[in-house]
Amino acid sequence: MSEEKLRLLSKIVIKGKILCVTGLRIGGPRVGLEIGGLDNPVVRDPVTNQPYIPGSSLKGKLRSLLEKSLGLDLTTVVRGPPKIRIHICHDEEKSKKCAVCRIFGVPAEKAVMPTRIIVRDATLTEDSIKMLEAAETDLPFTEVKWENVLDRITSAASPRQTERIPAGAEFDFEIVYNIYDDVDKDYLRYVFEAMKLLEDDYLGSSGTRGYGKIVFKDMKVLERTVEYYKGKEQEKVLGKGSYDSVKDLIDDFAKIREML
Template identity: 35%
Template sequence: MSKALKGIIKLECKIRVLTGLHIGGSKENVEIGGIDNIVIKVPVLKLDEAIERDVPYIPGSSIKGKMRALLEWVEKPEGSMQVIALENKGEPCNCGRCRVCKLFGAHKNAKTEEPVRLRVEDFYPTEKTIDMWKKFLDGDFVEVKVENTIDRIKGTALHPRHQERVIPFSEFTGFIKIRVHEGDRKELFDTIIRGIQLLEDDYLGGSGSRGYGKVKFIKEKILWTDYRKQPFEEKIVDENEIANIYGA
């Protein structure tokens, strides 16, 4: 059973889009000639008095889910010699004791007493990115890419489909938060860093095999709030201090 909560580590990150990014949204009625696959957007950002547009963002659930899936190809369940993805035949780990379970939660295991350590916020575009979109994109803040199936005999394009993508060089900002409990070890923090590296080497969103979704994480700063001290105080730390946070 986990011990008392010591504090929270917050990674303030920027995600830079390197190739077109598609994280799917929903559209109840697609009109003839309309977009087949739209990106997820949030309708809250008013740019000026005359224009109000839905703005693409990156859901924290998309980041967290992909990071977990990738880590389960390199991490092993407690007491196993195989990686989680093979040991569990594609199902998320539910052992409740390994690093993945402690960070992301034990899948469908109501008996685990370990709290989930990892929180990933939604990431929203920076002001610089919105200015770039306003300058180079008409209408919605996305590009529309047309894709086809090729007839192998005739060499002609079949079944064209239109897909929205966030353009390269767009940047989104948000926080990755890690709860630190008494008895936790720095390997949990290191596992998150490994997950970020795996995600950078793979892709985020859909159609990665076709070149979509290459991203870069930029750690802007690391913040630490020690809940054992009153009043709570948030301070900037560097990675060299993380071991002291877990070991103190």
């Protein structure tokens, strides 16, 4: 355990919209015991009944894409179900230089690296709520697809109902990134890179069958220093202010970094 003191300098808030280019399915708990219950419901907010993108799904995907792009070894098994393998540096000095350990943290028992990133649940935008209500979808805000699933052993096809959020829906997202030192400022770039990787990958399930293609849009990057939280400073809008795409953010990274 490290005795080193960490002092928060500022929080970077990246906010904007996630557009579903294709249908999106992030599975929720099965409620199929009732007659006519869906085989594969999407996750919904129990209060509003609206589908949403859990921050944990978005964060997990960003982490795994960054692990792969950096060619890190995936040795630590996170108990499931389903069991997944993730990368963790077991050496403290290594973990400080490792973008994945620095940004996403290492488990509490090793507590040398606090998680820098916080990914909020993304909720449907007001416009998308109106659009989906007007579209009179199969279920509130979602569509239901019949799909044939092949049994891997018998090759028998069995039809299954799958619920998904229709293409065109948009969600408000927010990612917070904590800055403790200059390396964190440099590594903000990896957060943008992971977002770009996700655009060429997929969110949720059935990505290889075309689901879950998303793009980030209408973004802003804000810096809130500790002085801001004391009410002594305003938040700073970084870079050129608004960004249409992640590529735009990456292209402008030098300017954003300069302002930190």
